[in-house]
Amino acid sequence: MITVEGLTKVYGGFTAVDDVSFVARPGEVTGFLGPNGAGKTTTMRILAGLTRADRGVATIGGHDYRQIPNPGRHVGILLDASAQHAGRTGREVLTLGAKTMGLPASRVDEMLELVSLTDAESKRRIRNYSLGMRQRLGIAHALLGDPQVLILDEPANGLDPAGIRWMRGLLRGYAERGGAVLLSSHLLHEVEQIADTMLVIGHGRIVASGTKAELLTSTGAFVRSVDDARLAPALQAKGVTVRPDGKGLGIVVDAEPQVIGETSLETGVALLELRAADGAGLEDLFLQLTADTQRESKTEGVPA
Amino acid sequence: MSTATHRPATFDVASTPRTPFVRLVSVELRKLVDTRSGRWLLIVMAALILLGSAIFAWAERDGAVAFFDFTSVAGGVTGFLLPVLAILAVTSEWSQRTNMTTFTLEPHRERVVAAKLVAAVVAAVLSIAVAVVIGAVMSGFAALLGADVDWDPNLEGIAAFTVAQVLGLLVGFALGTLLLNTPAAIVVFFAYFTVIPGLLNLAGFYFDWFADVVPWVDFVSAQAPLANGFGGVEWGHLLVSGAIWFVLPLVLGITRVLRAEVK
Numbered sequence: 001m002i003t004v005e006g007l008t009k010v011y012g013g014f015t016a017v018d019d020v021s022f023v024a025r026p027g028e029v030t031g032f033l034g035p036n037g038a039g040k041t042t043t044m045r046i047l048a049g050l051t052r053a054d055r056g057v058a059t060i061g062g063h064d065y066r067q068i069p070n071p072g073r074h075v076g077i078l079l080d081a082s083a084q085h086a087g088r089t090g091r092e093v094l095t096l097g098a099k100t101m102g103l104p105a106s107r108v109d110e111m112l113e114l115v116s117l118t119d120a121e122s123k124r125r126i127r128n129y130s131l132g133m134r135q136r137l138g139i140a141h142a143l144l145g146d147p148q149v150l151i152l153d154e155p156a157n158g159l160d161p162a163g164i165r166w167m168r169g170l171l172r173g174y175a176e177r178g179g180a181v182l183l184s185s186h187l188l189h190e191v192e193q194i195a196d197t198m199l200v201i202g203h204g205r206i207v208a209s210g211t212k213a214e215l216l217t218s219t220g221a222f223v224r225s226v227d228d229a230r231l232a233p234a235l236q237a238k239g240v241t242v243r244p245d246g247k248g249l250g251i252v253v254d255a256e257p258q259v260i261g262e263t264s265l266e267t268g269v270a271l272l273e274l275r276a277a278d279g280a281g282l283e284d285l286f287l288q289l290t291a292d293t294q295r296e297s298k299t300e301g302v303p304a
Numbered sequence: 305m306s307t308a309t310h311r312p313a314t315f316d317v318a319s320t321p322r323t324p325f326v327r328l329v330s331v332e333l334r335k336l337v338d339t340r341s342g343r344w345l346l347i348v349m350a351a352l353i354l355l356g357s358a359i360f361a362w363a364e365r366d367g368a369v370a371f372f373d374f375t376s377v378a379g380g381v382t383g384f385l386l387p388v389l390a391i392l393a394v395t396s397e398w399s400q401r402t403n404m405t406t407f408t409l410e411p412h413r414e415r416v417v418a419a420k421l422v423a424a425v426v427a428a429v430l431s432i433a434v435a436v437v438i439g440a441v442m443s444g445f446a447a448l449l450g451a452d453v454d455w456d457p458n459l460e461g462i463a464a465f466t467v468a469q470v471l472g473l474l475v476g477f478a479l480g481t482l483l484l485n486t487p488a489a490i491v492v493f494f495a496y497f498t499v500i501p502g503l504l505n506l507a508g509f510y511f512d513w514f515a516d517v518v519p520w521v522d523f524v525s526a527q528a529p530l531a532n533g534f535g536g537v538e539w540g541h542l543l544v545s546g547a548i549w550f551v552l553p554l555v556l557g558i559t560r561v562l563r564a565e566v567k
Contacts, residue, residue, distance in 0.1 A: 001315060049411040050404065050566045061315020066411040069322040074315065077408045083401035087339040093405075096338070100323060100331050100409045141405070148315055 001026045001149050001180035002047065006056035009042050016042040018204035019056070024182045024197075026148070029175045031195025032184035033286065039204040040184040041079070044153050047182075048077050060149055072101040076142030076150045081134040081158070086127035090117060090137045093126070094144060101145045111140035116166070131158030139167070143174075150174065152183040156190045168194045188286045200286060223260055224250035224273035231269045238263065245277075252277050323410055325419060332416075332423035336393060345389055346431070352381040353435050357442035365449035372458040374439030375465045382431055382469050384494075387476025390424040391489040394480030394561075403566050413562050421477060428473045432466050461531070468530045475523075475550050481557025484564070496549065497524055523549040 002024035009017040017039040024030035032040050045051040047058045049065035060068065060075055068074050084093055094108040112122050115136040126134065135158050142150055150171070156164050171181050171194055185191045191198060198215060200208040208215060220241070225231045228251050232242045241254040250273065253260055257274055264271045336342050356377045361369065397403040410416050447453040476493050483489040501524045508515035519525065523545040529538040 045566075048408050050407060061317070063315070063317060068317050068411075069320045071411060072409045073320055074317060079404055079408075080401070083404045085339060085396065085400040085402050087341065092338050096331055096334065097405070097409065099334065100327065102323070102327060 002030075002058075002060055002151075002182055003062075004043065004047070004056070004058045007043060007046060007053050007058055008055040009039075009046060009051065010054050015204050017046070017053075020201070020204070020206055021056075022199050022206060022209060024149075024180050026178050026180045027175055028196045029171050029181040029183065029194055031191035031198045032182060032201065033188060033191045033195075033198055034184075034186065034201035036186050038186075038201045040186075040201060041153055042204075043201075044077075044079060044151055044182070044184065047151055048075075048079065050079075070101060070145075072097065072145040072147070074145070074147050074149065076145065076147040076152075078135075078138040078142045078150075078152045078155055080153065081131065081138035081155075084126050084134065084137070087125055089123050089125055090129065090133070091122040093137060094122075094141060097141050097144050103144060107144060111144055114143065114170075115140040132160060132163055135159055136163075139170070148179055150179060150181045150183070152181070154185055155183055156185060156187070156194075164190060164193065220252050220254035220277050221257060221260060222250055222273065222275050222277045223253050223271065225264065225269045225271050227269050230267060231263065234263050234267045234269075235260065323415075325415060328410060328415060328419035329422045329426070332393070332419045333426060336389065336423060336427055339396075341396075342389075342392065345385060345392070346427075349381055349385045349431060350434060350438075352385075353378045353438050356381060357438050358445065361442045361446035361449065361451070364446055365451050368452040368454065369443060369446045370454040370458075371439060371443045371456065372454075372461050374442055375435065375462060378432070378435035378439065379465060379469065382428075382435060383472055386428050386431060386469055386473040387493050388490060389427060390473045390477040391480040391486060391493065393420050393424050394477060395484055395486040395489055398484045399486060401567070407566055414558070417481070417558055417561055421474075424473055424477055425470055428470050429466065432462075432469055436462060464530045468527055471527065471530075471546075471550070474554070478550055478554035478557050481561050482553045483557075484560065500549075501525065520544045521548055 002022075004023070005021045007017050007020040008015070020039065020043055022030075032043070034040050042051060043058070046053045047060065047065060049071075058065075065071060065075065088096075091108060091112065094111055095105065097103075098105065098107050112119070117133065117136055117140070121129075121133065126137070129137065135155055139152070139155060142152065156167060159167060171183070175181055175196070183191075183194065192212065195212070197211055198209065199206055200215075222245060223231070232251055235242050235253055235255065238255075238259065240259065243252050245252050260274060261271070337346065357374050360374065360377050397406060406416055407413055443453050443455065475496065476489070479489045479492050479496075483492065501522050504518050504522050508518040519541045521544070522541075526538070526541040526545040529535075529542070534542070
């Protein structure tokens with residue numbers, strides 16, 4: 001439903017989006033994961049027709065966004081929940097959207113109910129809204145026109161855990177009814193909970209993509225032996241990928257335990273430990289894939 | 305939410321009509337009054353016209369009053385506040401960043417700009433209509449107080465007054481699009497009508513050759529004949545000075561709005 005091919009955007013000398021390609025299919029929630037400044041927002045802005053790409057194409061249902069008539073009826077967009085007039089009420093924001101799209105006023109009440117904003121809250125000015133309430137309002141605005149595609153930039157930002165669970169249910173239901181969702185986050189656990197397919201972006205480039213399962217299995221097995229320096233070349237000789245575990249404790253091997261065991265037997269290097277690579281595999285993957293794009297030199301302490 | 309239905313896998317836009325322009329205008333009109341600042345601007349405008357007209361009627365209670373005189377009282381208010389209204393209509397979208405929503409719901413920005421322009425003009429004409437009604441009421445008030453009231457509506461005069469007011473509003477609109485910043489646009493607008501004519505005339509005073517140029521570049525003086533009639537050369541002055549001080553900023557401003565990165 002969303003197709004991006006070879007998308008590139010350069011600001012001055014800075015390449016914000018660098019040859020990005022992906023698809024987001026109907027019936028799926030596609031998670032767009034990356035640290036701040038990785039190019040997620042720029043990609044979404046190009047999709048929404050707010051920014052022009054220097055190279056490549058970004059289409060929704062085969063159309064350039066600008067060619068979609070009354071686009072709010074087809075594509076729901078939330079790019080920044082705080083980008084609303086502080087002096088308008090939440091209800092007024094939805095009313096303006098409904099009027100622009102040619103929807104009945106009853107739609108506003110339906111959306112307020114859907115995102116659990118009470119009647120009293122809807123009559124408050126947005127300057128008095130918490131970020132979580134602004135996100136709910138933004139999601140209500142994106143869903144106003146009953147679109148087939150949703151593009152949400154950091155929608156979980158500011159939601160409490162219950163709010164994130166609510167949004168997961170909402171988006172899951174939306175995707176199950178055939179909608180396509182592209183949502184971004186810089187927090188792994190948010191995307192992990194909500195998305196079917198994930199795109200990991202760093203430095204403007206897609207560095208990994210696939211289903212959660214695919215991304216997890218690629219992290220392989222953790223191996224510790226009496227002599228890793230002898231075992232590793234023997235494994236590599238069999239065409240198996242071997243890499244350091246990053247903590248200096250052992251090696252991570254992309255192979256079945258049987259292959260590793262046989263190699264151990266053949267080389268006479270006894271294994272001390274053989275198990276699936278660490279459970280938080282996706283987090284390691286995320287940190288590893290984005291490590292050189294992080295602002296912090298090393299990801300010690302609190303990870304992004 | 306009508307989400308019980310399954311969405312078709314295809315993405316069919318052929319049956320969706322584009323957003324009608326009239327709908328965009330009505331939304332832009334609504335935006336003029338749905339915030340406290342917008343609403344109060346209109347309320348203050350009406351209140352000042354009412355107050356000014358009442359004072360005028362009271363002051364002239366023993367003299368002669370023409371119904372049309374009340375337009376100049378109203379003009380003292382609308383001449384400043386209508387351009388501010390137009391400036392706010394444009395710049396508040398950028399300062400409050402609502403243009404992100406506006407331009408995603410209507411990606412053809414030129415339609416949004418045109419709708420805003422039409423909405424601002426409609427608001428100006430309605431404001432003037434209110435001012436005329438207030439003038440009529442206050443004429444009656446003056447008559448009650450004993451003034452000798454000339455009830456000639458002077459439709460031509462009111463039309464010229466309206467054109468001058470709308471022109472002022474359009475200048476505000478142009479500066480709003482050019483600067484995309486509320487305080488800057490308001491300051492420059494007032495400089496337009498106070499500082500710039502003075503500077504031009506000062507330059508004309510010191511440089512003889514420039515004195516002949518001044519009528520062609522002084523947009524404020526060029527608008528004066530709106531009140532008392534144009535000759536051929538006055539039309540020329542208005543067109544030339546208007547091209548410099550209104551059309552040029554408007555063209556540059558609209559170009560900027562169409563291209564600017566919405567942040």
